[in-house]
Amino acid sequence: MMFGSRGKARFLAAVEGLESAVRDRDAKRCTRGLREIHRAYGKAGDQEIAEGGARLAALLPELPDGPRGGLAVFVGACVERGADARRCAPAVLAGLAQALEAAEEFCERWAASGGGDFPEPDDGDPGPGVVERGGHCAAFGWWTLPQWEMAAAAMLSHVEVRKELDSIVRARLLRDLRTVTEASGHDFKCLEQVLLVLDDEPLVALDRSSGAGYALRMTGLGDTFQLHTLLADVLIGGGHLPGQAPSAREAAVCRDAPGQVPTTGSFNLVAPDGSLLWNEGTPADIPVVDGVRLLVLDPPPYRRGWPAGRFFPNMPGDLVLERVLGAEETAQWFTQVAPAKG
Structure with missing residues (x-):
C-alpha cells in the first residue's frame, strides 16, 4: 500500500516538476521532467492520472516543437486511463492544427528543394538535412504529425469532444490533412477516419x-x-x-x-x-x-x-x-x- 502511495505521489510530483521547468524555460529540466513522468505513470492511480492529464495538456502550448508531440501522446494515454477528454482536447486539437499547417509547409518546401521520398519520422528528432530542406518548424510539424494523430484519436474517441469540435475547424483539419496526404503519399488513415466519424x-x-x-x-x-x-x-x-x-x-x-x-x-x-x-x-x-x-x-x-x-x-x-x-x-x-x- 505504501509503495502504491509513493507511486501516486511521484507522478503528480513529476507533473509539478515539469510545470516548474516550463515556467522557468529550462530545457534540460523539461527533458528530465518528461522522463520522470514516463517512469511514474505506470504506478499512478486513476485520480492522479485524471488530475495530471489535464495539467499536462495545459503545458502543450508552452513546450518546444520536439517534445510537444511526445507529451501530446502521453496526454492521450492519460485520457485512455480516464482523464477528462473535454479538458484535454482543446490543447491537443490546437496542436494538431499547428502540426498539420507546418507539415503542409514542409511538403511544399520538400518538393521545391528537389523532392524525392519523404523522410520517415522516428523516435528521435529530424536530422540536419531534413531541417535544412524543410525549415525547423515545418520539419518538426512533419516529424511529429504521427504523434498528434495518436493523441487526436484518443480525444476524438469521446463523443462529447466530437460534438464540441466546430464544423469549420473539423473541415479545415480534414482539408489540411488531405493536402499533406496527397503531397507526401503518406497514409494518415487513422486521423482521417476519426475526423469523419458521424454522431446522431x-x-x-x-x-x-x-x-x-x-x-x-x-x-x-x-x-x-x-x-x-x-x-x-x-x-x-x-x-x-x-x-x-x-x-x-x-x-x-x-x-x-x-x-x-x-x-x-x-x-x-x-x-x-x-x-x-x-x-x-x-x-x-x-x-x-x-x-x-x-x-x-x-x-x-x-x-x-x-x-x-x-x-x-x-x-x-x-x-x-x-x-x-x-x-x-x-x-x-x-x-x-x-x-x-x-
Whole structure:
C-alpha cells in the first residue's frame, strides 16, 4: 500500500516538476521532467492520472516543437486511463492544427528543394538535412504529425469532444490533412477516419429485395465494416429482414464490448447511384439525399467475412432503428435510387 502511495505521489510530483521547468524555460529540466513522468505513470492511480492529464495538456502550448508531440501522446494515454477528454482536447486539437499547417509547409518546401521520398519520422528528432530542406518548424510539424494523430484519436474517441469540435475547424483539419496526404503519399488513415466519424446522424436504408425502408440513426462508427454488422443486427436480428443475424457477441464488439470476433457480411452496401460502398470506407461515404444519408441494401454476390469490432477500440458506437418507413414514403425514396447493376 505504501509503495502504491509513493507511486501516486511521484507522478503528480513529476507533473509539478515539469510545470516548474516550463515556467522557468529550462530545457534540460523539461527533458528530465518528461522522463520522470514516463517512469511514474505506470504506478499512478486513476485520480492522479485524471488530475495530471489535464495539467499536462495545459503545458502543450508552452513546450518546444520536439517534445510537444511526445507529451501530446502521453496526454492521450492519460485520457485512455480516464482523464477528462473535454479538458484535454482543446490543447491537443490546437496542436494538431499547428502540426498539420507546418507539415503542409514542409511538403511544399520538400518538393521545391528537389523532392524525392519523404523522410520517415522516428523516435528521435529530424536530422540536419531534413531541417535544412524543410525549415525547423515545418520539419518538426512533419516529424511529429504521427504523434498528434495518436493523441487526436484518443480525444476524438469521446463523443462529447466530437460534438464540441466546430464544423469549420473539423473541415479545415480534414482539408489540411488531405493536402499533406496527397503531397507526401503518406497514409494518415487513422486521423482521417476519426475526423469523419458521424454522431446522431440520420440514415435511410432501402432493402431492394423486399422493397422495405428503414429510418435509422448512427453514432460513433469508425468504419463501414462496423456499420455493416450493426445493420445486420438491427434489421435481420430485429426480425425485419430475412437472413442470418450476427451473434450477440458480434454485435456487442461493434458497440462497446472489447475485442474482435469473426463475422460474415449480409449485404452489398450501395450508393443511390448504384456504386458500391466499400466496407473499408466510412459511413461518411454514404451520399446525402434531401438532407439524409441514403443507403441501398442489395444481396451479397458471395460470402465475405471479417473480424467484427471497432476501428477505434475506445470509441463506443451504435446504430438504432427509429422506425419502419411506410409504403408511400419508401416508394418516394426509391425514386432517388438507380436500378440495380448487372
